[in-house]
Amino acid sequence: MASNFWSIKCRLFCVSTWTFILFLAYFTHIVSGQIRYSIAEEMKKGALIGNLAQDLGLDLQRLRSGRVRIVTAESIQYIELKTDKGILVVSERIDREQLCQEVTPCSFSFEVILENPMELHRVTVEINDINDNSPMFRKDEIKFEISESATLGSRFMLASAEDADVGNNGLQKYILTTNDMFVLKQHSTPDGKKYAEMILQKPLDRENQPKISLKLIALDGGTPQRSGTVNIDITVLDANDNPPIFSQSVYVATVMENAAIGTCITTVNATDADSGSNSLITYRFSNMKEYLNDIFQMDEITGVITLVGHIDYEKDKKYEIMIEAVDQGGLTDSGKVLIDIVDVNDNAPxxxxxxxxxxxxxxxxxxxxxxxxxxxxxxxxxxxxxxxxxxxxxxxxxxxxxxxxxxxxxxxxxxxxxxxxxxxxxxxxxxxxxxxxxxxxxxxxxxDVNDNAPLFDKMSYDAYIIENNPSGMSIFTVSARDTDWNQNAKISYFLEDTQVNGSPVSTYLSINSDTGVVHAVRTFDYEQIKELQLAVKAQDGGSPPLSSNVSVKILIQDQNDNAPQVLYPVQTGGSLVAEIVPRSAEVGYLVTKVVAVDVDSGQNAWLSYKLQKATDRALFEVGLQNGEIRTIRQVTDKDTVKQRLTVVVEDNGHPSRSATVIVNVAVADSFPEVLSEFTDFTQDKEYNDNLTFFLVLALAVVSFLFITCLVVIISVKIYRWRQSRILYQSNLPVIPYYPPRYSDTLGTGTLPHVYNYEVCRTTDSRKSDCKFGRAGSQNVLIMDPSSTGTMQRIQSDKMRITDYLFPPTFRPTFENQLRSTDLILGFVGRETLDRTMT
Structure with missing residues (x-):
């Protein structure tokens, strides 16, 4: 029967094992397998259990990178994982009896987990029993009081020995010392526990042997074999020939695990055929484990078994208790109480x-x-x-x-x-x-993952800055945000590489990479540049970085930083330009027009003209908007010939800027009258005593340069003539040479024949200039303050010779010398000069 039991158990274990293997195969992505080790108890600390890395097929690098560790081990204190070697060792002495008590086989399981990727392995360690415990009886002696009338075959339950070991190392058999009265019979409970009974095989005789002393020896099956001994003292009583008999050999009861203390579990009952004191029966537990005394209690008179402690289904699912009924004569009967515990849902997950x-x-x-x-x-x-x-x-x-x-x-x-x-x-x-x-x-x-590019708070930016700004001035700020986090959201700002007026934008602007503040690198001038078009890039700190761009337009605002410039009449330093007004001029006669411009823009360039001073304010007026100078009354003979007007040209800026121009007007009908008046006018000026010295020096320098140039030109001509003779004598084709810009005598040269030149001196050599003008009109007169009223005509062909003598290479030097000698070269129409000379 025992062999059939173990056969069924092995089959169930095999079925469970294969079910577990199939379960593991289904979840291979988490658990790689199950490993089972078997070790003996009481191994020394540090003893090797098994090579976990080798058994799992893993290398040590995988154990370290996966941060291998042990989890969910109820007996974690007994084992230690050496991650550097991949082995399992004993970390604390393992007592199988303390760990599993009577459970066999004894084992504990734990899980080993690895990460990156995650792996979960179950490891089971089976603790094999060693024969380190001897069978032990709870009492040092067993006492019986047996009536001499005890019938043959009477049974006497002996106290059982307990051996903490299991299997073959556990309790195997009992031996009773040799005697003639009793024989020993051994029994086994369904759970494998062994107990013994003494059976009376020969009638007792109190008169011959009132006391009997025996020894009961309990032996285990270990190597070496261990044993335990208890003394049996038997006192022979007078006749009580009927033992108690239980109404049931086995009592079965059930109780809820949450039953209250004092709950009645069951009642046992036994009867004795004797009478008198020999029929009085007492009940008691027999061979009950010590901890059960704190849970169950039996009334020795009534046989009622009650609950006196707490029971827990999760610890013990049922209890098997041996009971005895003892009469006054010492006869006993044994029985059994099976208590099944009913589970209650009293544990939360x-x-x-x-x-x-x-x-x-x-x-x-x-x-x-x-x-x-x-x-x-x-x-x-x-x-x-x-x-x-x-x-x-x-x-x-x-x-x-x-x-x-x-x-x-x-x-x-x-x-x-x-x-x-x-x-x-x-x-x-x-x-x-x-x-x-x-x-x-x-x-x-x-x-965070860098999956969002920075976004500007505007689609485009327009900014304004007033010209003449200080260098380094902040203009405006661009702002972007990034919904990522930490380094991925750290934004840096950059100017895109663009060209502004042919120069990199970095020469005009700079941007703070952290704050997005745009600064002016230099001072802007509205008259040179009016707007800047650029692009700003916002880039985050991710890897790889993401960025976005925004267009920026910066408009330069004008300031009134330029005064008006008078284009006409031209101020010629020491020379006098006079506008001639005939005495017959009517009211509203247009004398001249002051022309001025302002390089500013907007209202800063709106010009107005005002007459500031005048020889006769009642004679002339200036148009406020157009700058036209007109007569406001009829010119009379009483009006002086020399009229001097001071005109102020003013813009509309804040603050406004202005320029002043002096207009000389001659009121006369004939040129000699004008000439005499203006000659007297110029002679009234004071001259510097050193003027003569500078004039002489300037003439000397000009003469020297003229002679030098003439010698050089003649030398070049002679050289070319000799070269032409050499070519002629060599029978090569001769190409006649004509000097550059040479003009013929028929007036078909560079300058028309109707022009001549007039050389004038001024009192201030620093203001001398060389003017090339067009043919003058009848109402414009150019005078030399130092002249005596005579004018020399300079023929056009002489000027052409000068152009020939002074090629373009030397002409600037000549003109500079003319300026140093206060010579002004102007153009006057032939008809005007002819009329003047006449």
Missing amino acids: VINVMSFSSPVPEDATPGTTVAIIHVKDADSEQHGQIRCSIDNNIPFKVKSTLTNYYTLVTDSVFDREIVPEYNITVTATDSGSPSLSSTTTLRLRIS
């Missing part, structure tokens, strides 16, 4: 997070494992069936892997900019009634 990866990158693919969770419920059957769940409104789901193991995986993509972290509440609920549940909250942070 326990959640243990084995591994948790936080943070998770926001670009993690769906299905990424975030955590491995172990859930255990100490209750049984449906009370221990667990359902694990999370909230439905978060992008995660729970998958079941091994028994009581769950993996938390991602169910969709993340966006850290919308949800930077999740509080994941994991709820484990059993199937009891009422059901119990436990929760734990995982705070999962989402790490």
